[in-house]
Amino acid sequence: MKHKILTTAILTGAAAMTAAAATDALRFDPEAFTRQSITMPDGTQVGYKAYEGIFYVTNVEDSTYQTLNIYVPEHLAETGRVPILLRTYVGGYAASTAKSPSPADASGRALQEGYVVCIPGSRGNNSTVEADGKTIYTGIAPNGLLDLKAAVRYLRYNDALIPGDSELIFTDGTSAGGAMSSLLGATGNAGDYAEDLRKMGAADARDDVFAAICYCPITDLNHADMEYEWLYGCTNRGVRALSADQIVISDELAAECPEYINSLGLTETDGTPLTAANYKDYIKKFLIASAHRALQEGCEIPDSIGFTFYQDKSGPMGGGPGMGPRAGQRPPMGDGREAPSFGPGNMPRFNKTSDFVTGLDLDKYLSYVASVTPLKTPPAFDQMGVLIDTPSPENKEFADREGNPANFTDFSLRHRLGDPKASLDKDMVRRVEIMNPMNFIGTGRATTAPHWYIRHGAKDRDTSFLVPINLATKLQNAGYDVDFFLPWNRPHSGDYNLDDLFTWIASTLKTAN
Ligand code: DHB
Numbered sequence: 001m002k003h004k005i006l007t008t009a010i011l012t013g014a015a016a017m018t019a020a021a022a023t024d025a026l027r028f029d030p031e032a033f034t035r036q037s038i039t040m041p042d043g044t045q046v047g048y049k050a051y052e053g054i055f056y057v058t059n060v061e062d063s064t065y066q067t068l069n070i071y072v073p074e075h076l077a078e079t080g081r082v083p084i085l086l087r088t089y090v091g092g093y094a095a096s097t098a099k100s101p102s103p104a105d106a107s108g109r110a111l112q113e114g115y116v117v118c119i120p121g122s123r124g125n126n127s128t129v130e131a132d133g134k135t136i137y138t139g140i141a142p143n144g145l146l147d148l149k150a151a152v153r154y155l156r157y158n159d160a161l162i163p164g165d166s167e168l169i170f171t172d173g174t175s176a177g178g179a180m181s182s183l184l185g186a187t188g189n190a191g192d193y194a195e196d197l198r199k200m201g202a203a204d205a206r207d208d209v210f211a212a213i214c215y216c217p218i219t220d221l222n223h224a225d226m227e228y229e230w231l232y233g234c235t236n237r238g239v240r241a242l243s244a245d246q247i248v249i250s251d252e253l254a255a256e257c258p259e260y261i262n263s264l265g266l267t268e269t270d271g272t273p274l275t276a277a278n279y280k281d282y283i284k285k286f287l288i289a290s291a292h293r294a295l296q297e298g299c300e301i302p303d304s305i306g307f308t309f310y311q312d313k314s315g316p317m318g319g320g321p322g323m324g325p326r327a328g329q330r331p332p333m334g335d336g337r338e339a340p341s342f343g344p345g346n347m348p349r350f351n352k353t354s355d356f357v358t359g360l361d362l363d364k365y366l367s368y369v370a371s372v373t374p375l376k377t378p379p380a381f382d383q384m385g386v387l388i389d390t391p392s393p394e395n396k397e398f399a400d401r402e403g404n405p406a407n408f409t410d411f412s413l414r415h416r417l418g419d420p421k422a423s424l425d426k427d428m429v430r431r432v433e434i435m436n437p438m439n440f441i442g443t444g445r446a447t448t449a450p451h452w453y454i455r456h457g458a459k460d461r462d463t464s465f466l467v468p469i470n471l472a473t474k475l476q477n478a479g480y481d482v483d484f485f486l487p488w489n490r491p492h493s494g495d496y497n498l499d500d501l502f503t504w505i506a507s508t509l510k511t512a513n
Contacts, residue, residue: 058201077114095124116164120151157203174494178217185212186437215494230257294488306364385416442478457490
């Protein structure tokens with residue numbers, strides 16, 4: 001359903017010509033499509049119109065990446081306003097070309113549901129162009145994010161011409177792409193990006209979105225090192241087997257984390273303040289909730305990984321007093337979903353067998369996670385020049401235009417330079433700040449998406465559990481609708497359990513129709 005029309009500004013002279021040229025260059029052509037189809041895993045053929053290779057800015061710097069594709073299903077959803085799924089394939093903070101939909105992920109499923117799909121390309125930490133005999137790195141932070149914002153603006157600008165409702169954009173990405181999705185969700189219309197977007201020739205339109213879907217977002221980069229060591233430090237002398245030098249770095253980083261946790265001013269859903277003192281118990285609640293649901297769904301959880309269980313000997317629904325929530329205590333979702341909305345509460349007393357989780361030895365569980373996939377060494381993200389010279393993807397993300405990777409925390413900069421007083425320059429501080437969604441939520445600095453779906457696998461060690469938990473909690477505390485969970489036995493991955501995701505999307509849309 002369309003509810004806006006493009007207006008033509010009344011301008012004169014050269015300004016009018018420039019504006020007209022820019023307007024035309026960013027105008028969507030509804031006739032410029034080919035017909036394509038994909039076969040879904042269930043054998044269904046989904047046909048769609050494909051609009052591909054569309055430039056979403058007028059001052060294109062990198063024509064390989066600054067384009068988007070739009071896919072419009074032959075059978076649009078008939079449930080009122082039609083949403084648009086904006087799927088980014090950014091990984092490792094690298095550049096990503098505009099892709100076509102895949103039957104294996106949310107893009108194909110969205111088309112099957114009758115939703116419009118937009119897949120933008122974006123510059124990243126490895127994209128380059130040659131200019132004046134020099135190699136220019138085009139995708140250093142925040143340029144990849146700016147590209148994705150420009151894509152959102154393109155959809156808004158062309159709302160009257162593109163089927164689907166640009167007021168119902170759902171962004172979706174995994175890992176660094178999950179970070180981008182969280183930034184798109186958190187930073188809508190923020191003035192911090194406005195001048196850069198104007199210079200790029202992005203459409204003059206809003207760039208806030210309706211919902212952000214974030215799988216294992218690798219974000220809060222300037223605190224991620226301390227959060228990693230504070231959580232996983234317990235494994236340093238065990239399964240992680242760090243050297244003495246590495247343990248020194250790990251301990252120094254971990255020591256910085258409590259102050260950061262306390263500075264966030266977060267609370268549990270019942271209002272209990274979250275501090276470094278109770279935060280590990282908070283993490284445990286999410287992991288226990290994950291294990292509970294896994295048991296309910298028939299998974300077996302070994303005794304050896306830290307969980308303790310209640311074994312009910314008196315039959316499937318029996319059991320003595322004081323054993324936690326009873327069957328039926330969980331409030332019904334009303335939409336057929338099993339997931340709790342936010343928080344570790346609502347732990348169902350599963351009735352399939354009689355076991356349920358009574359506790360968790362967190363250190364033991366973290367050692368288990370580290371035994372499945374070796375942990376990163378400290379510092380996990382801003383690693384260049386501390387104990388090794390190799391730059392991480394994040395060091396490359398904060399490179400300069402010549403591609404020289406850079407530190408993005410005072411901690412690592414000081415270690416690299418051997419100068420305890422060194423600090424990031426002003427420009428780097430600004431770049432790091434506007435690449436962190438935590439700086440925008442609940443601040444009035446941006447139009448933050450009202451709806452959030454955040455997932456981080458219960459055995460994903462690419463970043464600390466604190467990163468997604470802080471993100472989800474900050475959003476929830478600020479009053480946004482957050483569906484957050486740590487899915488059991490999931491490693492670093494995304495676009496899984498699409499039934500759950502699309503049930504959530506449908507329930508979210510009900511609030512909009
Ligand atoms: C990704 C994974 C990482 O561990 C990381 O540090 C950055 C990006 C990724 O998969 O996108």
